[in-house]
Amino acid sequence: MKKPDRDTGGDALEAFFEAARAAPPQVPKALMARVLEDAQEAQAPVRVPIWTRLGEVLGGWQGLSGLAAATCAGLWIGWSPPQALPDAGALIFGYGSTELLSNTAELTSFGWDLEEG
Amino acid sequence: MPPDADPSGSDDALLRLYAQGDATAARRLSARLLPRVYAHATRLLGDAMEAEDVAQEAMLRLWRTAPEWRPGEAKVTTWLYRVTANLCIDRLRKRRGVGLDEIAEPADPQPGVAQQMQDRSRHEALQAALATLPERQRQAVVLRHIEGLSNPEIAQVMEISPRAVESLTARGKRALTALLAGRRADLGYDDEKAG
Incomplete structure (x- = not known):
């Protein structure tokens, strides 16, 4: 029957292995410093996509969603202003009639009525 | 840990x-x-x-x-x-x-002077004996008996089968035993056992 430790002298060797395990080579401080320096040099700068950076500048997803909502509301008000509000386009181009303002609000908003005569 | x-x-x-x-x-x-x-x-x-x-x-x-x-x-x-x-x-x-x-020589351990000298002698003896082994045997013996890896782990490191690891370590230990057989008494192991 095979007895590995006896065949290979494992008992006798174990004392030597134990001595080696008990006192592992200590890492020199200079080596650790070189390894950390290498690590720093090898560490590629992290590339952040432009959309991510822009989002961070504008306050993250909360900021972006607020901005999108405000943009949509602005477009809608510009396209079809409520009747209670004066038509900015009409005021600028000198329309005096409120009837005209109310009837042609959608057109006067962008000055298209002027182009069409 | x-x-x-x-x-x-x-x-x-x-x-x-x-x-x-x-x-x-x-x-x-x-x-x-x-x-x-x-x-x-x-x-x-x-x-x-x-x-x-x-x-x-x-x-x-x-x-x-x-x-x-x-x-x-x-x-x-x-x-x-x-x-x-x-x-x-x-x-x-x-x-x-x-x-x-x-x-x-391997890096110095840090016990007392007498112990340090004896440990150094033991390290030198083991290191010198390891250096005479073929590279793969040395690698397998060091990984198994000093670094403490399991045979399957060593097999992955060396990209061989676990049975081949067993064979390498067995042959390596036989060779080390023969090389170190006459050094045990010199290095104080027999005294420790007797004491």
Whole structure:
């Protein structure tokens, strides 16, 4: 029957292995410093996509969603202003009639009525 | 405490953090892995200066491979042992024919003077005996009996079967036993046993 430790002298060797395990080579401080320096040099700068950076500048997803909502509301008000509000386009181009303002609000908003005569 | 038991994160996780630019990950990984790499290189090469070069190179390869590292495919330690051993074997092949007298002493342990001298003698004896083994036997014996890896782990490191690992370690230990048989009394082992 095979007895590995006896065949290979494992008992006798174990004392030597134990001595080696008990006192592992200590890492020199200079080596650790070189390894950390290498690590720093090898560490590629992290590339952040432009959309991510822009989002961070504008306050993250909360900021972006607020901005999108405000943009949509602005477009809608510009396209079809409520009747209670004066038509900015009409005021600028000198329309005096409120009837005209109310009837042609959608057109006067962008000055298209002027182009069409 | 074995490195894998560190609750602050696995090697894989730290390597990913390093790749993502975390400034502290390299320090934590180095503190954990460099002692193993350096010790392994020292034991395979028997030369502290060369072991430093190998350890630095192995760690540099780890940093460079970090962005492509795929967690779960291989253990970081297994990969590092393999890289370290390959670098050592390259150096050993380049300096074939160097005598045992030229092999440097291992780094100093720190017990009392008498104990230190005896431990150093034991280290020298073991290191000198290890240096006479064929490279693969030496690698298998060091990984199994000094680094404490299991046979399946060594098989992964050396890219051979567990049975081949057993064969290598058995042959290596037989050779070491023969080489060290006459040194036990000189090195105080028989006295310790008698006392």
